[in-house]
Amino acid sequence: MTLLSVEDLSVTFDAETGTVHAVSGIDFTVERGETVCLVGESGSGKTVACESVTQLLPTPPGSIDGTVTFDGEELTGKSERALREYRGGRVGHIFQNPQDALDPVYTVGSQVVEAIRLHRDDSKAEAKSRAIDLLDRVGIGNADERFHDYPHQFSGGMTQRVVIAIALACDPDLLIADEPTTALDVTIQAQVLDLLADLQAERGMGILFVTHDLGVVAEIADRVVVLYAGQVMERGSVEQVFTRPSHPYTKALLDCLPGRGASATIDGSLPDPKAPPTGCRFHPRCPHAVPACERGDPPPFATVDGDHEAACILHEDPYELPATLGETDE
């Protein structure tokens, strides 16, 4: 059974100046033991998508539509109380802003213990030893002593490790990790990624991972979902998407990778989420756009190869797909 299935998810926010269309009809799945990376420029809806899974977003002003199914149970429509059972329990969440995640007035150790005892029947002593073990595993040296320290005694990188320990406190089946390593230096980032890979191998945990770093994606992802302006542009296995990017947006993102020789940024900027473009949301910035890209609904997914799909009409007759976008001549 699929671990997480997100179908036709849309999220809007009511703002004074209009309705923000943060996410508009996205679909993706995460299987057990699998890492799915959500990628896309800042503002494309990655965090909103992550925080919609167990409905962490404040509603109102947010409004969530669509179906989220976790291990066969539909989460959409569940009460706040029922959802709390999932959050921090079977669904761990590493938030994008770690500094907000810890309470300055409690010791780090007590916060890990609390996260454990919220969902498990461990005794205090059991929870404490489990907490120390977790802190140790995320790379906090002298964990039994540091257990008694307060958040302000931890550097940014160390705080992020504590946050990761808390997300893992209850052995989640699904870990939602929103840029978990962005604040960390390269060595520590590598350690944390190794740790997540180990835990995944041990426990078959599914991971939904958000990052801007396509190098990290190449390293850890099984599958990739490319978001742009709140919609999925392309999805497929990491090999498929990286070797044969088939949506002009994905191509542009990959061309920004250092070492590829192309321009470092994509020309133009994300559209106003209060007035997203008709047709393909990327058309105003797309070097290959044809008049039909500007009209009507977003283009349907075209199959590139197996599960590799791109929402671009250039894949359909009678358009001509540029040679760089997926047509291979082998």
Ligand SMILES: Nc1ncnc2c1ncn2[C@@H]1O[C@H](COP(=O)(O)OP(=O)(O)OP(=O)(O)O)[C@@H](O)[C@H]1O
């Ligand atoms: N509470 C809110 N009220 C209004 N708009 C919001 C709210 N939260 C998010 N948005 C908007 O939703 C859109 C998607 O935001 P989101 O934070 O999901 O982007 P992101 O892909 O995670 O970006 P980043 O890479 O910078 O973290 C943005 O336009 C953002 O301004």
Ligand code: NI
């Ligand atoms: Ni984000």
